Amino acid sequence: MQDLSPQQNDQTGIDEAIVSGILSARIRPGTRLGESEVASLFSVSRTRVREAMMRLEQRGIVKVSPRRGWFVVEPSAEEAMMVYAARRVIEAGLLRSMEELTTSGRETLHAHLAEERLAIAAGDRQRLTCLMGDFHIRIAELSGNTILVEILRDLTARTILISLLYQSDFHAMQSHLGHCRIVAAMEEGDFLKAAALSVDHLDEVETGLDLTRRPDPLADLRHSLSLPPQTAAASSNAPRKAKPEINRGE
Amino acid sequence: MQDLSPQQNDQTGIDEAIVSGILSARIRPGTRLGESEVASLFSVSRTRVREAMMRLEQRGIVKVSPRRGWFVVEPSAEEAMMVYAARRVIEAGLLRSMEELTTSGRETLHAHLAEERLAIAAGDRQRLTCLMGDFHIRIAELSGNTILVEILRDLTARTILISLLYQSDFHAMQSHLGHCRIVAAMEEGDFLKAAALSVDHLDEVETGLDLTRRPDPLADLRHSLSLPPQTAAASSNAPRKAKPEINRGE
DNA sequence: CTTTCCAAGCTTGTATGCAAGATTTGTCGC
DNA sequence: GCGACAAATCTTGCATACAAGCTTGGAAAG
Numbered sequence: 405m406q407d408l409s410p411q412q413n414d415q416t417g418i419d420e421a422i423v424s425g426i427l428s429a430r431i432r433p434g435t436r437l438g439e440s441e442v443a444s445l446f447s448v449s450r451t452r453v454r455e456a457m458m459r460l461e462q463r464g465i466v467k468v469s470p471r472r473g474w475f476v477v478e479p480s481a482e483e484a485m486m487v488y489a490a491r492r493v494i495e496a497g498l499l500r501s502m503e504e505l506t507t508s509g510r511e512t513l514h515a516h517l518a519e520e521r522l523a524i525a526a527g528d529r530q531r532l533t534c535l536m537g538d539f540h541i542r543i544a545e546l547s548g549n550t551i552l553v554e555i556l557r558d559l560t561a562r563t564i565l566i567s568l569l570y571q572s573d574f575h576a577m578q579s580h581l582g583h584c585r586i587v588a589a590m591e592e593g594d595f596l597k598a599a600a601l602s603v604d605h606l607d608e609v610e611t612g613l614d615l616t617r618r619p620d621p622l623a624d625l626r627h628s629l630s631l632p633p634q635t636a637a638a639s640s641n642a643p644r645k646a647k648p649e650i651n652r653g654e
Numbered sequence: 655m656q657d658l659s660p661q662q663n664d665q666t667g668i669d670e671a672i673v674s675g676i677l678s679a680r681i682r683p684g685t686r687l688g689e690s691e692v693a694s695l696f697s698v699s700r701t702r703v704r705e706a707m708m709r710l711e712q713r714g715i716v717k718v719s720p721r722r723g724w725f726v727v728e729p730s731a732e733e734a735m736m737v738y739a740a741r742r743v744i745e746a747g748l749l750r751s752m753e754e755l756t757t758s759g760r761e762t763l764h765a766h767l768a769e770e771r772l773a774i775a776a777g778d779r780q781r782l783t784c785l786m787g788d789f790h791i792r793i794a795e796l797s798g799n800t801i802l803v804e805i806l807r808d809l810t811a812r813t814i815l816i817s818l819l820y821q822s823d824f825h826a827m828q829s830h831l832g833h834c835r836i837v838a839a840m841e842e843g844d845f846l847k848a849a850a851l852s853v854d855h856l857d858e859v860e861t862g863l864d865l866t867r868r869p870d871p872l873a874d875l876r877h878s879l880s881l882p883p884q885t886a887a888a889s890s891n892a893p894r895k896a897k898p899e900i901n902r903g904e
Numbered sequence: 905c906t907t908t909c910c911a912a913g914c915t916t917g918t919a920t921g922c923a924a925g926a927t928t929t930g931t932c933g934c
Numbered sequence: 935g936c937g938a939c940a941a942a943t944c945t946t947g948c949a950t951a952c953a954a955g956c957t958t959g960g961a962a963a964g
Contacts, residue, residue: 439916449949454916455708462712464801471916471955483801489751490801497747501739551714551733551740555805689946699919704946721925721946907964917954926945933938 418446418456423465426476426561429533433478433565437466463558477565481615484566488610491559492603495540498547499599505590509546513587516542520580532576537564539583570613582608668696668706673715676726676811679783683728683815687716713808727815731865734816738860741809742853745790748797749849755840759796763837766792770830782826787814789833820863832858 425431437457439450446453457474460466466474479487505513516539523532537560544553567574582605589598675681687707689700696703707724710716717727729737766789773782787810794803817824832855839848 438914440914450916451948451950455705458705458708459712462709468916469956471914472957473915486799486801489797489799490805493747493751493799493802494744496750497743500747501743547739549736549739549743551736551809552743555740559801688944690944700946701918701920718946719926721944722927723945905964907962909960909962911958911960913956913958915954915956918952920949920951922947922949924945924947926943928941928943930941931939934936 418442418448418453419459421446422456422460423557423561426465426564427534427537429530429564429568431476433476433569435476437474437476439474463561465558465561477562478569479562479566481570483562484570484613484615485610487559487562487566488606491540491556491563492606494552494556494559495543495602495606496599498544498549498552499586499590499595499602502547502590502595502598504593505546510591512542512546513590517580517584517587520576520583524576524580529576533564533567533574536574536576536579536583537561543586566613567609570615570617572614574609574612579605579609668692668698668703669709671696672706672710673807673811676715676814677784677787679780679814679818681726683726683819685726687724687726689724713811715808715811727812728819729812729816731820733812734820734863734865735860737809737812737816738856741790741806741813742856744802744806744809745793745852745856746849748794748799748802749836749840749845749852752797752840752845752848754843755796760841762792762796763840767830767834767837770826770833774826774830779826783814783817783824786824786826786829786833787811793836816863817859820865820867822864824859824862829855829859 422431422437439453439457443450443453457466457468461468461474465477467477468474516535520532520535520539523535541553541556541560544556547553582601586598586601586605589595589601672681672687689703689707692706693700693703707716707718711718711724715727716724718724766785770782770785770789773785791803791806791810794806797803832851836848836851836855839845839851
């Protein structure tokens with residue numbers, strides 16, 4: 405099983421450790437998070453794990469299947485569209501409501517874009533996934549509205565899960581350029597343009613998804629066995645036998 | 655203490671009973687929600703109450719003061735402004751992203767406006783508070799995006815708490831007219847105008863707040879003793895005896 | 905050999921118990 | 935009378951225990 409980085413400071417909470425695992429794409433959608441399993445990882449009792457799960461469920465990040473266990477959500481196609489729609493609404497609304505880009509704000513964004521370029525050059529896909537989501541959070545942070553930041557953070561987490569499910573290949577360079585364009589518009593002080601670009605950017609990413617593809621419950625197992633990844637053609641006539649993916653590990 | 659309508663169907667959950675109590679302004683900000691207290695009201699153990707509180711905390715509706723108890727949040731002035739800002743961003747963004755008003759949608763909105771008029775005529779302030787918040791949720795529901803609906807529902811709950819804290823007197827008719835204008839614009843198919851009107855409307859409500867007024871920790875007691883409500887003048891030279899105001903620190 | 909049914913094991917759901925901290929109240933000293 | 939201190943009480947924090955249900959593996963029947 406992918407580790408949840410339990411060595412991470414216990415003070416930050418189990419919640420954030422799991423979210424962080426998702427944001428960095430170390431935890432896949434559908435991953436089972438057994439209460440006792442996580443409890444022993446963090447050296448606490450099930451009670452606290454359960455409380456964390458309740459909070460994460462509220463945030464739309466995990467779901468419970470009664471008496472079966474907790475699972476990282478596997479957003480349906482409908483949910484995926486709603487997440488993107490919500491992000492378009494909020495991010496565009498946010499940009500439209502902005503009035504100026506402070507110097508420190510500009511520096512923050514440029515630093516972020518530089519990091520993106522670095523990760524692209526290094527080909528560090530995991531880090532890239534994280535950065536691509538973070539970009540939008542950075543922008544929200546500029547507004548100083550922590551409420552919206554938190555909302556967007558959760559939506560970003562779900563976005564990452566969605567792309568892990570439905571994105572065949574993501575074009576990092578394309579996304580990066582989209583980000584650059586948005587920042588450029590902000591520097592011009594043209595926040596309406598930035599908002600429009602943001603909508604375009606999200607549309608672009610959403611269009612790149614293959615939402616017709618049903619989530620593959622065997623993805624993990626398939627990967628473990630080094631079988632070729634599921635293709636659209638294969639998914640229709642694949643003999644769905646075998647057990648519905650259980651926690652690998654320990 | 656205000657009752658939480660425990661007779662409400664247990665299936666709906668403790669969470670929703672409390673939220674419902676807030677939405678209808680039966681539960682005031684700062685209200686203490688003791689775990690065992692609520693537990694006995696709902697005839698369950700503290701465990702389930704605690705889980706409900708964890709979820710509500712995540713939704714920004716209650717806060718825990720360690721080893722002291724759970725309290726319905728008393729948003730600070732900064733938080734209040736953030737809530738309104740977030741609502742402006744989301745609601746305006748939502749309206750701008752809409753493209754048509756369906757027939758059933760129009761009927762829903764008109765039915766709602768009719769209810770508002772009814773409540774105004776009856777002078778039912780409690781019901782009115784609830785309806786005024788619901789209007790914006792109705793609009794979000796038109797989009798079919800349940801994610802945004804849930805977000806707005808929580809923001810609305812917080813809005814009601816804010817107005818209970820900072821609103822000296824709310825002008826129901828003014829708000830109602832604002833709603834009417836928004837609906838009219840939507841009927842014209844002019845969603846940009848509707849979005850602008852929505853921003854104006856929220857601005858208007860926010861302007862009507864007295865954010866300089868510190869929350870009165872004695873409000874409940876004062877009310878129980880039938881003392882006159884706190885005025886800006888009285889608050890400055892009132893002999894602050896009794897307990898040191900509860901956790902509004904940090 | 906295949907199918908059906910039952911039991912054992914594991915997982916969550918819920919309650920309860922105990923410990924630690926905060927508040928309050930009563931008392932003592934001045 | 936008034937302020938400080940200490941014990942009693944109440945509250946949450948956390949762990950554990952037990953109940954209930956799902957899953958699965960194996961045995962038995964066809």
